[in-house]
Amino acid sequence: MPISAAEPLLEVGGLSSGYGKIVVLHGIDLTIGPGEVVALLGPNGAGKTTLLRAVSGLLPWSGRVRFAGRDLFGASARDTVQAGLAHVIEGHRVFTQLAVQDNLLLAAYDLRRHERAARVEEALELFPEIAGKRHERAAALSGGQQQILAVAQGLVRRPRLLMLDEPSAGLSPILVDRVLVVVQRLRKAGTAVLLVEQLIEKALALADRVYALARGSIVLEARTSEADLPTRLEHAYLATAKH
Ligand SMILES: Nc1ncnc2c1ncn2[C@@H]1O[C@H](COP(=O)(O)OP(=O)(O)O)[C@@H](O)[C@H]1O
Numbered sequence: 001m002p003i004s005a006a007e008p009l010l011e012v013g014g015l016s017s018g019y020g021k022i023v024v025l026h027g028i029d030l031t032i033g034p035g036e037v038v039a040l041l042g043p044n045g046a047g048k049t050t051l052l053r054a055v056s057g058l059l060p061w062s063g064r065v066r067f068a069g070r071d072l073f074g075a076s077a078r079d080t081v082q083a084g085l086a087h088v089i090e091g092h093r094v095f096t097q098l099a100v101q102d103n104l105l106l107a108a109y110d111l112r113r114h115e116r117a118a119r120v121e122e123a124l125e126l127f128p129e130i131a132g133k134r135h136e137r138a139a140a141l142s143g144g145q146q147q148i149l150a151v152a153q154g155l156v157r158r159p160r161l162l163m164l165d166e167p168s169a170g171l172s173p174i175l176v177d178r179v180l181v182v183v184q185r186l187r188k189a190g191t192a193v194l195l196v197e198q199l200i201e202k203a204l205a206l207a208d209r210v211y212a213l214a215r216g217s218i219v220l221e222a223r224t225s226e227a228d229l230p231t232r233l234e235h236a237y238l239a240t241a242k243h
């Protein structure tokens with residue numbers, strides 16, 4: 001079903017989630033427009049990863065999640081992927097014993113053969129860093145290249161929203177920039193991105209809007225073009241540190 005320009009691509013309302021009896025997220029409201037790049041910031045343990053897991057169907061939640069005009073209540077991880085939502089989990093996990101190309105084929109396993117091959121070529125064209133190593137095992141890639149491969153795996157299905165969980169973690173500054181350049185390419189291609197990052201300035205430079213999460217609640221929502229954003233972010237962080 002096509003969605004109107006006025007309707008967000010992702011709409012999260014009053015979402016609560018956690019692990020068994022441990023409630024981590026308390027009534028999260030968050031939206032992402034079609035093609036929008038949104039940064040999700042917050043200290044360690046704030047619940048960023050938990051939010052991504054809930055939205056992508058890896059954790060049960062209560063509240064409301066609509067994506068591309070669909071209600072995702074009760075949707076499994078497979079359902080959300082098929083709806084066009086890709087989640088690149090923390091820690092650039094790839095199959096190190098498989099060739100780069102096979103990692104990509106695996107990510108597109110349920111597409112038809114010709115389409116699968118075409119999508120893998122498309123992903124490799126987007127990332128020359130790994131295209132030259134398509135026949136090598138992923139173990140031969142650097143950390144940054146493995147992260148790029150993890151992103152490419154998320155993209156072979158042409159998602160409408162890509163959620164990246166700390167893609168720069170553990171990478172050297174040069175590799176961080178190579179990985180984050182990917183976000184710019186996606187924006188140009190019209191793919192929406194939800195970017196979880198510890199590198200605040202880099203995330204703000206890429207994003208249209210930002211949310212800050214602390215102790216399982218959204219404490220700030222702003223456009224990155226707002227002049228007083230650094231001060232507001234600082235206050236949001238300080239206020240949460242005091243509690
Ligand atoms: N598997 C789990 N079981 C129980 N508690 C968890 C689990 N994973 C994370 N938590 C808790 O949930 C909270 C939020 O964690 P997380 O979403 O990973 O935060 P962030 O990604 O912002 O660093 C933390 O208090 C963390 O200890």
Ligand SMILES: [Mg+2]
Pocket residue numbers: 048049050090165
């Ligand atoms: Mg996390």
